[in-house]
Amino acid sequence: MKTNEHEIDAALQETDAIARRAARLDASSARELPGNPAGATLEDRIFGATRDVLNSSFPVVARIGPGVRPTHWGVWRIAAAFAIVAGLGGLYVSLRPAAPTTPIARADGSKAAADMELVLAAVSLLDEPLSGNFDQLAEDAARLHELVTSDRTFSTEIAEEKTRQGV
Amino acid sequence: MNAVPDTPKPESDGAELTPVLIAASRGDESAWRRIVDLYARRVFALAQARLRNPEVAEEIAQSVFATLAAKLVGGGYTERGKFEPWLFRIASNRIRDEQRRNRRHPTTHDSERIARTEGRPEESVLPPEQVTRLRWAMGQLTDADREVIELRHHGQMSFAQLAEVLGEPLGTLLARHHRALAKLKGLLEQSAQPDGTGVRAGGRLEA
Structure with missing residues (x-):
């Protein structure tokens, strides 16, 4: 052991020795499994489990150990959940109705009032030349109705008209 | 039973180990076996000291050596002359990961x-x-x-x-x-x- 390159304080040497013996104890606690097909000693098992990696054209980073434990599946599950949420979000954004590109004109109170005044002015302008002839129009309509519904002939009608005019 | 590690240690940082590492990186199984024999128990002991579970410590050691083999074959080992620090850095990181997992799911x-x-x-x-x-x-x-x-x-x-x-x-x-x-x-x-x-x-x- 390369531990004598720097001297340990004499007062601490005993503690250091205890720690060293504890290290031996830990090293010796590897399981001895005679008859185990994977190997009887720690070295046999590690060699057996890793020799294929050495001959692999496509190196495997880790074949056994903590890398395949359920904890890591938990991480994958979280990542998958994030991916699903992100995917659904993207789908929603791509499928939602398009927002209007031009703003809808908002009702303008003062402009509406001005328009209304313009309409009323136009109506009154049209109404004015007609208003004085309503009676004449009504009279003509009555005469036309009478003419259509009576059995008098057209010549009679002309004669009557001439008489009325004193011709 | 394998000797408890007072086993002679190679001049692992020197030139002596370099040919062994090169041979192992070319798929030489006997060279790889030598590396496993030299370091497996030390990596195991480190894991066992921290985790107090021989089964898990062995898993960690196997995982470290699998990484090591993959790096050697794949050309990932570039720290010539500093093999041991490199190896134990991998081991320490792996052990720390396991400790974190244990804190979340204590079993031993x-x-x-x-x-x-x-x-x-x-x-x-x-x-x-x-x-x-x-x-x-x-x-x-x-x-x-x-x-x-x-x-x-x-x-x-x-x-x-x-x-x-x-x-x-x-x-x-x-x-x-x-x-x-x-x-x-x-x-x-x-x-x-x-x-x-x-x-x-x-x-x-x-x-």
Whole structure:
């Protein structure tokens, strides 16, 4: 052991020795499994489990150990959940109705009032030349109705008209 | 049973290991076996010190060596001459990941593990009570202090290598190691006092 390159304080040497013996104890606690097909000693098992990696054209980073434990599946599950949420979000954004590109004109109170005044002015302008002839129009309509519904002939009608005019 | 690691250590940072690493990276199984024999138990011991679960510690060690093999074959090992710091950096990171997982899903009771391993012949190097006290004392250290002690003894690393792994200047690391060891000594003395702060049933101690 390369531990004598720097001297340990004499007062601490005993503690250091205890720690060293504890290290031996830990090293010796590897399981001895005679008859185990994977190997009887720690070295046999590690060699057996890793020799294929050495001959692999496509190196495997880790074949056994903590890398395949359920904890890591938990991480994958979280990542998958994030991916699903992100995917659904993207789908929603791509499928939602398009927002209007031009703003809808908002009702303008003062402009509406001005328009209304313009309409009323136009109506009154049209109404004015007609208003004085309503009676004449009504009279003509009555005469036309009478003419259509009576059995008098057209010549009679002309004669009557001439008489009325004193011709 | 394999020898407990006082096994001779190679000059792993020197040129001696380089041909072995090159051969392994070309798919030489005997070279790879040598690397596994040299380092598997040290990586395992480091994981076992932290996790107190031999099955999980072995899984970690296997996973570290799988990564190592993949990096060697795939050309991912570029730190020539610094193999051990590189290896133990991978191991430390893997162990930290496992510890984080354990904090979220605790499954192992240290006292059970200690009880299970007590009585093995090779463990007579330390009396069980002392083992329990040491575990408790190590548990009281900060992660940083504990890491220095464990990397040094379980990883069998030199201070220079430790400085590489932890990314600290050598002087800072030596001071930190001294401080951590002094804390450990104080905690061990505290746990050995006969006034009620000694070992409790189940390996738990009162601070």
